[in-house]
Every structure is written in structure tokens, then in C-alpha cells.
Amino acid sequence: MTFKINFPNYHLQSDWHDASINEKIWLHSINIKNDDRNDDLKKNYDLKIINESNIIIDNDKKNDDNDFIIEDYSKKCLAINDVKSNVTHRFIAPVRVFQSIHQKSIISLDVAPTGIAVSSSTDGTMKIWDTCTNVLKYELKGHYLDVNRCRFFPSNEVIVSVGLDMLIKIWSAIDGSCPVTMKGHTGSINDLAIVDRGRNIITVGRDGLAKLWSCAKQTCIENLFDTGNIPINACAIKSFSNSYDLGQRKDSANDDCVGTLNKMLLLATESGSIHGIGVDSKQSLFKIDCHSPVNCVSFLNEFDLIAGTHDGNIYQYDIRNFNQPKINWLISRSPVLSMISVRRPFNGFVVSHQDGSVDFHYDNHNQILHLTGSDCDPIYQIVYDDKFIYTACRDGKVRKYYLNNAFE
Template sequence: MVVEVVEKDFYFQSDWHRTVEEKQKDTEIFMGYVDGERELNVTIPINKWNKGYSDEKVQLQELNSRLLNVRINSLNLDFLVAAPASESEQVGPQPFIDVSPSGNLGISASDYSTINTWDTSNFSTLRSLEGHALDVEVARFFPSGLVVLSGGMDMTVRIWDVRDGGNARTMIGHKRRVTGLEFIDKGAEVLSIGADGSLNKWNCAVGKSVGQIVYEDSELTSLSWHEKDKVLLIASNKGRIRLVSAEFEELVSFDQDQGVSSAASDGTFIYAGLFNGSILTIDSRSKEVLSIYRTNRGRVHKIQIYGEGLLISFANGSVILYKREPQTLKPVCLFTGADLQPVYDFAVNEHLLYTAGKDHFVRKYRLPAL
């Protein structure tokens, strides 16, 4: 039997930390939540803020200048609210972001056809990677941290040397935009998916395709390689989720009626984020959907396993760390900053979270312990 859980909806002012820091007269902090069929708003005058606030509805405690503990009494709900430790406005929407394994370098969009490399300590630009003819859709650091893999609207997959900005390889084979990238082992071979429904394997040394399979009538939306089990997890806009071997043999397949925008697996369970904002938990052994966690946050843009939790970004600007519990998810921390603008991508390095979205900003947060 599938367990269905509807999230207890809550939201928080995106720039609350500035209101607390500036303490300007007559300003307020705003939050809200849904209790049954009632939407309740709470406004907190800044002159009543003293390292927190408490009334019969909510309790807020300031743990530090960027982190609050929040309790909503009627929902019996406790969670953290985290503001960015730092942020930087870029020249346009930010469809992708990644951080090198060392944690020193970041990449995001410079303009629609250029990749910006930057210092993670201060977001200062180090070099631009120029060569794509159209928008860059996705980019990732190789495991070495010195080379970048990218894919774009121009249907190419490219390899870059971040030290000199050189475009070392351009790999051609997709018939529509590239939507996802992944590495096998240390990156001697790489994988790409596209809106043409194709999955491609590339040999980086020669820049040639060494394997392709096309799934007709669907756009592939999510790709991840699981080194331990040597399997690929692939999802599509038509709702199909596949586990595929390195030789492209289909091992497991699931179908459901909503498009899947992102998926992740811990080897036993698959977590699928849907276009309608729901998150499915699927047992990959029994091929059964165990639970559906429904939210009102809009499309899931990215879902990633983080320890015993899940990090998920949504179309309404929410980025939430959930704890994985039997048959449900428990909100642990809401990361604020994006004011109702989609957060398209994020990257984790150690205990730091970097986000990128439609509002042109890249942001850095400290991740709390689960």
C-alpha cells in the first residue's frame, strides 16, 4: 500500500536576516503556514525582536546571525531557517552550479554561452570558458577538479581545462540540447543525456562516442552514476525511471503518470522529484512505490542524497534539507534567499551548500547537522 503524506506547508521571508541586522524602525519579519484549510500569516515587528520572538502561534530563536530555530505550535513542527553566508549577483539566470572537490573553485553561467569559474571564498571571477554557440545547460567538474565537462543548447558536450580556459574536446552526437552529465570512475569515460531521448557514452581521450541508446518519444531529464553498483539512474519527462548497466542494459524500469525532473538513489531506494512538486520513494528491489510526499512548492528542480537526508530545490525558490524517515520526509532546514524564483541547481562541498537560480544569484550556505 502506497503511503501518501501532504507536507505541512510553511514559508519564510527571503531576506529576514537583513531585517534583523539593520533593525530599521517599523520593519517586520514575515512568515506563514497552512493549518488545515486556513492560511495563517505571522508578522513580527522588529522592535519586538530580541534574539528571537515568541507568541501563542510561533516561537523563533536566533541561533546565530544566519540561522533560526522555528516552531509552529498548531502544526507541531520544528525546523531551521538558514540565510546565505554570502551571495553574488551574476549577469543572468544561473541554470547550473558546481564546486571542485577541493572546494576552492566554482563554476556557473557567465552569460548564455559562457562558463564562469570563480573563487569560492569571495565569488571573484578567475576565468571564462568560451566556445559554446548557444546556452550552456549543465556543467560539472571532473573528479580531478582541474577539468570541466559541459553540455549545451548547441547539442555539444565539451571538455575544458580551467587552468588556461582551453576547449580540449568537443563531442558531437546529440540532436537536441544536452540535459545531464555524469562521470564513470575517474572520468576516462563520461555520460550525457539529452532532450532527444539519447544516452551517450564518450571516450574523453579521443573525444568520440563509444555507445549510444535512444529512448524514443521522451526527453531525458536526470542522470546519475552509482559507482558501487555500477548502474545508471535515468529519468524522463514522461515519468519513466530506469536503472541501466554501464553497457546500457536495462535492469529495472518504473512508470508513473508525472514527469520526473530529478532522481537520486542510495542503492536500495530511489527518490524521484516530479514536475508537480511531489517526491516518490521507490523500492528498487520490489519495484514498488512506497510513499508519495506531496508539496505545494512547484516543480522539483534537483534532488540529492545528503547523509541521512535529501536536499531538494523547488520552483518557488525553496531549498529544503529533509531527513529521510520510514515512509515520509521530515523538514530539517529551509534555506532562504531566492524570493519565489526557481532554484535550478545546487552543489555540496563538505558542509557548504551552493545554489543557483533564475534570480541571477549564486549563494553559499552552511549546512546544519542532521
């Protein structure tokens, strides 16, 4: 039995936290219909700040239907309760906005626990910079086209990047040099996964291939899976104990495979399917059909995965029983672009949509946390560094959030 979550989705004016006393800010809600029609119920509200700790529904637009009540307001958080669904919506503003790193849309982003970031943009640049000082350290030159994904290795001293030019490049985060370039895909490389400490990596692309690489020997070890030219949009990897059967390899393992045992790879495809693959066995473990292109996928906990689709659906599956989703969220018809699992302040996941909304969902289904700041510009990637959330936006800005601000 699938638990379906469908409640009004609220959007708050992006610069609400900068509003002065007696200034009005707007609040917009969309109530998704349960059928396939697109005539969703949309409402707009005016809110008025009356002092530094209080806000009301503006008298010119009375809330006659009693749609919501305002629970709390501060410069850090605005909380409202939707009366009909009894869901509390908490809105938080970014604690910092980085707007001078790139000139155009930021496609990919990663932030190390040290505060060092790497990001790529449609302005043709990929840069290493410091989130503490906002100082540019290096510009990484070598890709010919847009970089779709850049990511730190676990050491935080090495970066791997993949892009439209079908190249895989490994960079030094210490001096910005690029000692390794690998080729092998015949289409744009869309995503990558790092195996253990990074002696092996996995890449996926529009050619429908998931490839395992040796970073030391700079070669492709083998193809892990072939969808038959169906583009693979995203991937995720996780270690498993002996509690889950990851299949048996039919041929002898290559000596260059390091850390591939007990690993599962998730593949999100343009045809709407999610594949579970044993990395060492190269066996297909399961296939899930989502009926819409799957844009992103992630592991949520030991046996659960989450996936976001182009039609706005978010699914949570238990891989031990994948015939139907455990939970199905549909609070926006806007395509899901990125998602990550988080551990603090609660276990859950953060998801971004093409309409610029960024939401934190967790076990308490009576609350949802909205990360504001984007004025309807898509959020292409979300990053979590165990303390802060960072978002990469089409408006060329990186925003930094502290989730605990919603509960202080």
C-alpha cells in the same frame, strides 16, 4: 505501503536575518489538500523582532488558531513548531551571496572541494571563479547557446559541459582552454554523468538517447538506452556491489569502456518514468511510473533513489521493490527542479522548487530545514561540496549555506 508526508510548508521573508529590532517580517504557509483540488489553505503571518534573541507573533495579527509556536531565534536560525503536525521548521540564511559573477539567471553550477566554481548563465557566459575570493579566473567561450550542465571531473582540474547546441566540451580548469569537442546528439543535451575518474562520460538529451563517450578518443562508444524520442531530463550514476544484479551484456564490450562494470544509470524522463539501466550490460533493470514529468533524480543510499516531479511530488523508492514508493512527500505543488543527497550534518537530501524554496529532508521526519534567500525566484541547481550547499538562482545569484547553522 507508502509513507506519505503532507504538512504545511512555510516560507519566510528572504531577508529576515537582516531585519532590525521592532521590524516586522512575514511568514507564509501553504497547506496542500490531499485531493486534486488547487484551493490549498494559505495563511500569512506577521512576526516582530523584539530583541536580538527573541521574536514574537505580531499583536496586530494574533495567532488565534495556535498554528505554530516560535522555538528559537538568532541571526543564523529561526525555528518554529507547527502545532498540528508537530513538525519543527528551521530557517537558515546564506553565509555568503555571490552576485557579481553573472548578470542573468544561473542555469548550472558546480563547486570543487578546493572552492573553485564553474557556472553558466542565460547571459551567454560560462565562468570559472573562486568562491573564497569571489575573483573571476576564466570565461569559457565555445558554446553557441545556453549551457545546461557544467561539472568538474574528480581531479577538479578538468570540466565537462553540455548544452542546447548539442555539443559536449571538455575544458582545462587550469588555463581555461578547450581541447575536446564532441558531437552526436540530435537534440539539446540536458544532463551528464561522469564514470569513475572520467575516462568515460554519459550524456542524456531531448533526443531520448543516453550515450556513452570516450573522452580520450573523443568519440561516442555506444548508445546505452533509447526512450524513443521521449526527452531525458536528468541522470545519475552509482557503483554497486554484487548484491544487485545489473544484467548481462549480450554483445562483446568495447575496449574503450573504462569503469562501466557494476554501474547503474538512472534516467528521468519527460513522460514521467524513471529507468534503471545497467551501464555495462545496457540492460533495462526496471521502470518506475511517476505520472508527471520527472525533472531530477538521484541515489540516496545503497538501494534507495529519490526523484522530483513537475507536480511537486518527491518520491523515495527502494530499487529492490519499486512497485510503490517507500515515501512520498507533497508539501508544495511547485515543480521540483533539483535535488542532491548529503551526508552532513545528517544523511538526507536537499531539494529545490520553482517557487524558490530550498528544503533539507532527512531521517527525522519531525523536522525540516529551509534554506532562505531567494525571493520566489526558481533555484535551478543545488551543489554540495561535502561542507557547504550552493544554490544557482534565476536572480543571477549564487548562495552559500552551512547546514550546521540550523543546529548550533
